[in-house]
Amino acid sequence: MKTPESLAQRPEALKRAIDVLAAAVLLVLAAPLLLVVAVLVAAGLGRPVLFRQPRAGRHGRVFELVKFRTMLPPDPRRGRVHDGDRLTPLGRFLRSTSLDELPTLWNVLRGDMSLVGPRPLLTEYLPRYSPTQARRHEVRPGVTGLAQVRGRNSLGWEEKLDLDVWYVDHRSLRLDLSILAATVRTVLRREGISAAGSATAPEFLGTPARVPATPGPAPAAPGLVPATPGLVPAAPGPDAALTVSAGGGR
Numbered sequence: 001m002k003t004p005e006s007l008a009q010r011p012e013a014l015k016r017a018i019d020v021l022a023a024a025v026l027l028v029l030a031a032p033l034l035l036v037v038a039v040l041v042a043a044g045l046g047r048p049v050l051f052r053q054p055r056a057g058r059h060g061r062v063f064e065l066v067k068f069r070t071m072l073p074p075d076p077r078r079g080r081v082h083d084g085d086r087l088t089p090l091g092r093f094l095r096s097t098s099l100d101e102l103p104t105l106w107n108v109l110r111g112d113m114s115l116v117g118p119r120p121l122l123t124e125y126l127p128r129y130s131p132t133q134a135r136r137h138e139v140r141p142g143v144t145g146l147a148q149v150r151g152r153n154s155l156g157w158e159e160k161l162d163l164d165v166w167y168v169d170h171r172s173l174r175l176d177l178s179i180l181a182a183t184v185r186t187v188l189r190r191e192g193i194s195a196a197g198s199a200t201a202p203e204f205l206g207t208p209a210r211v212p213a214t215p216g217p218a219p220a221a222p223g224l225v226p227a228t229p230g231l232v233p234a235a236p237g238p239d240a241a242l243t244v245s246a247g248g249g250r
Contacts, residue, residue, distance in 0.1 A: 014173065019115050023108040030102055037068055037099055044090040045069050050103060055120035058140045062123055063112040068100040096190045104143050116176040117142030118164035121204070128206035129161070136164035139171065146175075149182035153201045161207070 027034075041049045048069065055065040070091030072080055080086045087095075094100040107113040113120065120141035129136075146167040147160040155163075167175070 011173065015114065015176070016111075018173075019108050022115060023105045027105050027109065030105075033099070034102055037094065037102065040090060041068050041094075044088060045072060051100075054123050055141070056123050056126055056137060057112055057120060058137060060126055060134075060137050063107065063110075063120075065112075065120055066103045066106055068094055068103060070094050070100050098187045101143060108143060112140070114140040114142050116144055116179050118145050118167060119148065125204050128204060130207055132165060133161045133207065135168055136161060138168050144179060144183040146179055149179055149186050152186065157202075157204045158207055 038049045051067045051069045051071075053065050054062050057063045070088070071083065071086035072088060074080055074086065091100075104113060108115060117139050118136040118141055126134075145164065147155060147163040150163055151159070
């Protein structure tokens with residue numbers, strides 16, 4: 001007899017199978033492009049070609065995120081202190097086209113990440129989340145996510161984290177497919193690459209305690225495909241929303 005637990009695991013098993021198959025196929029198909037980008041990064045930024053950094057994954061487990069480098073090393077003597085000083089024209093292009101994210105398919109294949117989910121953020125952010133925001137770690141982090149197609153770095157941290165938690169509560173294969181389709185549009189339009197006044201995104205310093213709101217109707221869900229009723233429900237309420245730059249949030 002099937003238990004509720006075994007039935008609940010079916011969608012997760014299907015999602016993982018799709019992740020593995022898609023990541024493997026995309027890595028093979030993108031191999032020539034990966035090689036070209038690696039050569040460009042080596043020539044323009046030097047070695048190492050890959051950027052590696054600990055990030056918080058599912059249940060807060062730390063893993064090593066792998067991306068193409070987009071920034072020069074910090075060097076105060078040459079005025080390279082802030083992200084904007086270190087980001088090169090090549091780096092800006094790689095970030096705007098999301099080509100720097102291609103190596104993260106390896107993280108998907110390894111099981112550290114999923115194609116869709118909340119973006120993996122810095123490990124030092126873990127103690128700064130509210131209990132609600134920390135629920136974003138109930139699922140594997142994603143190469144793309146709901147916050148990335150709803151504004152990316154143009155959103156504030158609270159909005160992004162609310163969207164992350166909304167995704168956790170409403171995740172489904174249909175929602176994932178909608179987010180993937182919207183990601184293609186977002187990348188082609190190069191939207192929300194940087195926060196206002198920042199080359200990447202500001203550091204997340206935590207969220208001030210919120211005053212409990214008067215109970216009311218449940219918030220509607222964020223809409224991704226406006227003309228398709230029932231496919232992806234409209235925007236979360238205040239308690240419902242990273243990306244992370246090469247140094248912190250994309």
